[in-house]
Amino acid sequence: MDQAQLLSRLQLVFQEHGYEGATLSKLAAHSGLGKASLYHHFPGGKAEIGATLLSGAIERLEKLAFAALRQNANPRQRLTEFVDGFATYTEDGASPCLIAAFSQGSAWVAHGDAVAEQFQSWRALLAATFQEAGYKPRRARREADALLGVLYGQLLLAKLSDDPGAFRRSIKRLKKSLLAG
């Protein structure tokens, strides 16, 4: 099994149980490795596994979604590409995404600063793009917050309603309203 596949299996455990609920026993069982093998790959134990997954998720979300906002296309085009990228990001099994799972309890204490900084940077980038699209600064920030809120909210909604299609439908809606508004 290669590294990417191992990380993917470990990530599922964190997403399913949250950071504190993802015990080493569960991580070992779902990865097919013994506990000691996990410590061979991640000497820092559970905290290092979590940090590796979290930074990987941030990197992937940056590359798939937010990078589109830094390109040269017109602002509304960039925004719809961002939404598409976010949808792609969620397709590798990231139902309620890993970053949300890490926003609770001791995971937040351990890794929260890095997440919070990255998040604020993304938030500012998105607001700047709305501003380029013609919104005044204040309004642009609120549009950015609203868009982020919808994206995260729909992820949770898809799980609560046990309806994966709900997320895809809301993505289509979002793109339409972005192009229209």
Added chain:
Amino acid sequence: MDQAQLLSRLQLVFQEHGYEGATLSKLAAHSGLGKASLYHHFPGGKAEIGATLLSGAIERLEKLAFAALRQNANPRQRLTEFVDGFATYTEDGASPCLIAAFSQGSAWVAHGDAVAEQFQSWRALLAATFQEAGYKPRRARREADALLGVLYGQLLLAKLSDDPGAFRRSIKRLKKSLLAG
């Protein structure tokens, strides 16, 4: 300390750490009671504490928010009252709300059916109200999903961005667009 205050303190622990991360030691420490005392009040242990809090949260959300949708006012008026009620519900310290905290891991397995049924019922009620407001059935369901998604998403966003005001601002936005759209 009365029962309501005890439940409120216990709820904070579940919201902070998620269901699996809310250990009896933390629950005892934050409630100011010993572990054995908790078992006196909740013979079923952690599972009963969780179930009590969850059904209380569902009841409160029904009463404060969704009940408004069952009244006789015109549909758009009911919808804005629903949004107001949802905002009120979140003010008793329910940052990312308890129901969201229970949507992970073993809490979902233990209490998920009750949550899922209640949630689908709420979702249908909200869709019906949008339908009364003039939307066709399909469109009404999507408006309902979008609204629920925004509400839940903004809760998470307020935590990630460490900006409680963001939620309040998005509520104002939502009401305006509901009245306009």
Added chain:
DNA sequence: GTCTATAGATCGATAGAC
């Protein structure tokens, strides 16, 4: 109704064989 003390299971983490 609350406490201390503790049982038995499981936790994160390590040692050492292969």
Added chain:
DNA sequence: GTCTATCGATCTATAGAC
């Protein structure tokens, strides 16, 4: 690089004094 065996800490839950 993976395993079994095991450590001390912490977990859920209980017993019994007050």
